[in-house]
Amino acid sequence: MFLLNGERRHCVDVSDRGFQYGDGLFETIEVFQSKPLFLPRHLKRLQKGCERLLIPLPELTLLEDEAAQLCVGVERAVLKIIVTRGSGGRGYRQPDSIVPTRLLGLHPFPQYPDCFQRDGIVARFCEQRLAINPVLAGIKHLNRLEQVLARAEWRSDDVQEGLMLDYDEHVVEGTMSNLFFVKNGVLHTPLLVNCGITGIVREIVIDFALCNNIVVCEQQFDKQSVLAADEVFVTNSVIGVWPIRRIDRQCFGVGRITRTIQQGYAQAREADTKL
């Protein structure tokens, strides 16, 4: 079910710059018991992204109302919000007056096996790299060919996620997730200044760690640092927190800090459902 600029439609004009150039942004949000979880955080990130891309953000109350409308009676789903620069302009030049397109859509919540969260998943390092582009780093824009090509590197269901490096050999994130690892009791996560997306769950995990005496180290790491970790996990708004039990041929246990983080995220999630 979709709401396109407030109307129940699922077709967008081919002149929309989202279709022509990937000129827009998106948010992927867990819906639970009619509630889009962590919506203010998602809308804040959307707002920052719109500022960076010079797209006027649709009224926040409008987005909130339409999200609420779509989610009525929905037990569990994925809400995707897309905002584009709309139609118009000549070529890459934007229209003098931008009328953004907004699309809210509900999608089925994927049914992942319990063992992914409990025992961990299998990941691999991808060949496809993330280009270094600080202007676009952090924001969840629509230019996602790198992720599409990285994901196309494997078809087997034996692997659940691919980890991506940038062209400076730094590990950045998964194709659809942020990455964390634990070494000597310290929680590490890549600094996302050159590429990557600053995830909402990533943010929640960092906040939780800092409030619970877990030292957090945010910097640039190479492949070896990740492979030498004691514990590794990935995060996003749909999977929550998944431990990684193997990357290529390197195995990992599901450690104490990962479990603590999973519990912390579960608590944050539960608190949010009650708001």
Add this chain to the structure above:
Amino acid sequence: MFLLNGERRHCVDVSDRGFQYGDGLFETIEVFQSKPLFLPRHLKRLQKGCERLLIPLPELTLLEDEAAQLCVGVERAVLKIIVTRGSGGRGYRQPDSIVPTRLLGLHPFPQYPDCFQRDGIVARFCEQRLAINPVLAGIKHLNRLEQVLARAEWRSDDVQEGLMLDYDEHVVEGTMSNLFFVKNGVLHTPLLVNCGITGIVREIVIDFALCNNIVVCEQQFDKQSVLAADEVFVTNSVIGVWPIRRIDRQCFGVGRITRTIQQGYAQAREADTKL
């Protein structure tokens, strides 16, 4: 006027991966007297792009027929062809069986003042950089935020084009064109291995130069090399060959080799209309 998968429609499903991720390619073609010019070259580039992105190319004869159909009775226009990976798949993962979307659309041919081609245009160096990403270099894919942001840097009609560098300080191309410069009688153009689009007119210009005893040097150049040039020009399928008379505060004459290239392109264009 649009043909979407062969039907007269101008609305695409919001689940199309072209809209979701910029997961596709495009061609921009001059139409003259009912003929899409240099169509085989454009379709060959589209084919190479589809191979790189692992998108099955729609039947070439289908694209040719639909292009011909759209162009009947059209004196002059711009034909844009978009091919996407269609809908389906879960997230970035592509569908097991890809049904590409093809869109052909006619757009008005822009009316540029004669003086652009005759006396040259004004350009500026952009702040926005092109990210280094060899896998995506050369192909005309839909992930165009860098060009959108570069073009947003100026609004004034006093400037016609912006020149973009990569993050290694190499000048690559214009926001909507390829770049050439002449120094000491040698034609130079950036080597497009890390980013940029290998233009059709760029190709024709290089072929013409090589056939007419003009030495062509394709390598990586810094800003200073361009600013120290004797002549500078830009190319694309809609503008043809435009001399640059000024980049920021550096002025250039319209030189002999640029004029020769303009004539050469005009001849190639005329020959193509007669095919």
